[in-house]
Amino acid sequence: MTDKGIDNLKFGIIEQAAIDYVDLLAGFKSPTTDCNVDECRRFFRSQWFHSLCDLDPEQVINRLERKAKTMVMKYEVHKEHGSSRWYVTEVGCKEPIPGTYGTKKRALHTAAKMNGLDYKDYMRVRRRDGMNHD
Known part of the structure; x- marks a missing residue:
């Protein structure tokens, strides 16, 4: 070797x-x-x-x-009712954070950044916390 x-x-x-x-x-x-x-x-x-x-x-x-x-979920994504747009909210809150609307992928990346995590870690936290039910 x-x-x-x-x-x-x-x-x-x-x-x-x-x-x-x-x-x-x-x-x-x-x-x-x-x-x-x-x-x-x-x-x-x-x-x-x-x-x-x-x-x-x-x-x-x-x-x-x-x-x-740091592997704590502070922000999550939701789909806008009757639309194909997604947005970011604080965990437990349904009020959209302004400027976070977009595709699901964009919303997930935005939420990851807002959580201070890279995308891969954010998705692992979502799975751990049972948030894959969008």
Whole structure:
């Protein structure tokens, strides 16, 4: 294996641990005996992690925990009754936010941005929270 291949493998291991940790904290994934919050923290603080990279484990853990806390739905989309237009509202409110009307895709992207999430994360939060019933 080349040095680049080894580096990619190291990055992949760390990236998967980070994804698992955020998914567990944000409720996207159910904990198991070999994949749970404590196991992820143990990995980040382990010698194995130190051998893979030079990152400070506490900073990594804190950063991932902050990211998981942002996975909260503040804005959602609704279809305008009798129309093909969609708009964004605050969660629990049916009052459209001005300037958010458009296609469903545009409204979803607008809501993602307003939630401070990238589109992919916003759609995961919607699925987790059962908001795919538009």
